[in-house]
């Protein structure tokens with residue numbers, strides 16, 4: 410039995426998506442920039458349709474506001490570095506505001522810009538993982554170029570009140586970027602209503618292929634200009650040169666179409682599985698704590714601290730029984746540091762090390778979750794038997 414519960418790291422490609430992509434590898438393999446023959450026209454037409462579909466999916470004003478690039482990491486880089494460099498030259502503004510639970514592809518970019526002379530201000534979240542609007546209001550100033558705040562967090566699934574954050578930015582004349590890699594296709598996004606000027610999304614988190622993403626760049630009221638990071642043939646309006654990955658672009662649009670069509674169904678079905686998993690764990694185990702807001706949370710996420718055990722030990726146990734989960738964030742787990750997100754919530758160090766992230770997806774089913782509950786409960790009980798601290802606390806409670 411193999412059970413995948415790490416859908417925040419990536420997702421399997423939906424077979425329907427793969428089928429939509431296939432002709433663009435075999436028959437219609439043209440370069441979308443080839444203007445002189447029907448191979449090129451066919452590829453360009455497919456890209457045009459995909460671009461419109463993706464623009465519509467976030468209520469963008471037009472397809473010219475979508476830049477195709479390699480994924481959310483690149484989109485975050487282009488959005489933030491591109492805007493900051495452009496604005497420093499144009500207006501002399503040199504200040505950037507980011508929340509302290511952003512993905513490493515935002516936080517590391519901020520660190521780089523700091524070394525390049527920008528002033529970085531960090532917006533600290535509360536114990537639930539939520540940004541306080543009043544903090545942002547106080548922080549925004551005359552020198553602020555850009556605010557970057559994600560819609561859904563990749564570790565704890567917390568959903569920010571992006572509409573309020575966007576409104577504050579708009580009122581102050583500050584550009585607002587939102588990393589929506591975990592939100593796009595799972596919750597409704599409207600860049601007009603939410604006042605989002607730059608938006609990041611990626612296909613491989615919504616059952617599409619890896620290596621393709623978009624940056625939405627508002628072109629009207631305000632027009633958000635960028636300095637490109639990659640120079641060459643002038644593709645994507647000069648914002649991102651390089652031959653377009655046509656099959657992946659077609660796959661992204663197909664995955665988005667399915668996700669948006671299934672948005673309520675997925676929330677209902679996957680949400681029910683997620684609730685079942687949480688209930689099953691809580692019913693059978695004590696000393697378990699949910700990290701992050703209970704209520705403002707995406708339907709497929711759980712991040713749970715199992716006190717008195719090491720998350721890594723639990724992962725090993727689950728791995729041996731065919732269950733794939735992660736501790737901390739998969740995206741930053743190349744760097745072996747305790748989660749900056751859980752730290753930001755003020756979670757105790759020992760509980761950070763006891764925390765495991767469960768990311769459910771559309772392809773999980775009921776029997777998988779029942780099996781997972783059984784194995785998790787068994788694992789935690791076994792591991793706690795080896796923990797002197799657990800024994801001690803149990804005897805204090807008079808159980809032994």
Ligand SMILES: *Cc1c(COP(=O)(O)O)cnc(C)c1O
Nearest residue numbers: 480481482512563588590591611
């Ligand atoms: C996965 C993820 C990224 C990185 O996406 P890639 O397309 O793999 O570069 C960025 N931000 C968030 C919130 C993510 O979940």
